[in-house]
Amino acid sequence: EDLEHELKGAEWLRPRFPSEITEAVRLHVPAKRYLTQAVEGYWDGLSSASKRSLEVQGxxxxxxxxxxxxxxxxxxxxxxxxxWDDKGKAAGVATP
Known part of the structure; x- marks a missing residue:
């Protein structure tokens, strides 16, 4: 099920941040759809969960x-x- 988290996130951010931020958030799911087509090897670097969600997202x-x-x-x-979102999913990486 696609919960459209990108739309909910952008909606929450909209009164707090400029369009440069909120639109990047709104478009980050179609960005994955774009990158899997445009960047060789991008698909291979996705987690299995991200590959599954990509199919649900179109x-x-x-x-x-x-x-x-x-x-x-x-x-x-x-x-x-x-x-950046993909890099944040690296297993075993310590975050501040």
């Missing part, structure tokens, strides 16, 4: 969808956020 973009998606405002910021 799967990998087609080449055409990816080309259109990355042109929208805040898409590059969302792709960066997605990479």
């Amino acid at each position: 799967g990998t973009f087609s080449e055409t969808e990816a080309a259109a998606w990355i042109k929208q405002p805040y898409a590059m910021a969302a792709a960066k956020l997605r990479h």
Whole structure:
């Protein structure tokens, strides 16, 4: 089940942060769909849970969808956020 956490998160952040932040959060799920199409090896680096959720969230973009998606405002910021999100899932990494 897709709980649309990206939309709920962006909605909560919207009164507290500028669009540069809230839109990157809103777009971070489609960013995963984009990155699995556009970046060779990205899929291989995803956790099994992230691979499962990707399928629920619509799967990998087609080449055409990816080309259109990355042109929208805040898409590059969302792709960066997605990479940071992925790095935050590393097992055994201590966090402050």
